[in-house]
Amino acid sequence: MSSNEWNLRNRNGILSTDMLLTLLYEAAGLSEKPVYRALTDWVVLRILEGVKKGEFVPNQRLSEEDLARRFDVSRAPVRDALHRLEQIGVVERRPPRGLYLRTWTTADHAEVLALVDALNLLAVQLSFGKLTDDDFAQLEKIVEDAKQSTDSGIDADRKQIQRDADFHLIVARATGNRRLVELMERLMLPCVLYVNEAHDYLQREFWVNIHRSLLEALRSGNLESAETRSISNARVIREIMFKHNSHGPSESASQSVAGDRSGSEPPPQDEAPIEQDVVVHQIQQNPDAIHP
Numbered sequence: 001m002s003s004n005e006w007n008l009r010n011r012n013g014i015l016s017t018d019m020l021l022t023l024l025y026e027a028a029g030l031s032e033k034p035v036y037r038a039l040t041d042w043v044v045l046r047i048l049e050g051v052k053k054g055e056f057v058p059n060q061r062l063s064e065e066d067l068a069r070r071f072d073v074s075r076a077p078v079r080d081a082l083h084r085l086e087q088i089g090v091v092e093r094r095p096p097r098g099l100y101l102r103t104w105t106t107a108d109h110a111e112v113l114a115l116v117d118a119l120n121l122l123a124v125q126l127s128f129g130k131l132t133d134d135d136f137a138q139l140e141k142i143v144e145d146a147k148q149s150t151d152s153g154i155d156a157d158r159k160q161i162q163r164d165a166d167f168h169l170i171v172a173r174a175t176g177n178r179r180l181v182e183l184m185e186r187l188m189l190p191c192v193l194y195v196n197e198a199h200d201y202l203q204r205e206f207w208v209n210i211h212r213s214l215l216e217a218l219r220s221g222n223l224e225s226a227e228t229r230s231i232s233n234a235r236v237i238r239e240i241m242f243k244h245n246s247h248g249p250s251e252s253a254s255q256s257v258a259g260d261r262s263g264s265e266p267p268p269q270d271e272a273p274i275e276q277d278v279v280v281h282q283i284q285q286n287p288d289a290i291h292p
Contacts, residue, residue, distance in 0.1 A: 039073060043081035046071055051090070051101065051193045052158065058103040058194075062091060088186055090193070104194040112187050113241065117234035119184050120168050124230045126175035128223045135174050136219060142167045143211045146204055157195045160207055165192060167211050171218070210236065
């Protein structure tokens with residue numbers, strides 16, 4: 001990607017919709033630094049890429065001087081970049097010594113997962129009647145890419161987390177609700193950055209199953225079916241996470257791949273996937289009545 005292309009796509013800044021997660025994966029492909037006005041965003045993406053690759057680790061102190069030398073820039077864009085990373089929760093200030101890369105714990109992941117699950121359901125509801133043929137084609141491609149993937153190890157995990165985020169963000173963007181998309185991107189960011197800690201127990205087959213089932217429900221045009229599937233998928237993920245935290249990554253992963261119905265895949269559509277006492281609140285289905 002050339003610096004001109006990068007500037008064109010990122011003119012609104014690091015916190016703008018459609019940028020934060022999508023271009024994180026392209027940061028390593030930047031062959032040259034952009035012009036000064038976009039330099040802060042460039043440094044932000046380089047730091048995020050470093051976190052994702054393990055070049056920066058939790059609790060590491062981030063020095064303006066060291067980062068400026070590393071990226072061959074002045075300290076001013078580094079200072080601005082660290083401030084932005086502090087705003088989105090990637091780094092934290094610890095007086096009197098400065099800024100540190102935040103830790104990512106099991107409790108952090110559980111909190112974020114609960115919020116993301118709720119927002120995924122909201123995105124399904126608000127996108128009803130708005131998903132286009134192009135949106136469905138992109139969703140289908142994500143599922144097929146995961147199904148055909150031959151990657152293994154941590155790189156495979158990283159790519160699968162990217163696919164999961166992209167899948168749900170496509171649905172969220174179809175809502176036209178900018179704030180919903182921005183909130184989901186910020187919440188998903190640490191899940192993408194800290195793959196080792198958060199996702200070592202979720203297997204590719206599992207993601208293919210839950211995304212395929214939700215895609216089919218969305219295509220059916222039945223809002224209640226799509227809501228039910230979103231709730232069911234979220235419950236299954238929480239069950240796997242509970243097993244992981246209780247028994248360790250190796251045991252929970254092997255159980256899910258072995259075909260444990262509560263962990264490896266969501267139940268078929270004709271089975272009741274959620275408890276009877278769960279009430280799904282219908283929303284107005286006229287897309288024109290829903291405003292961002």
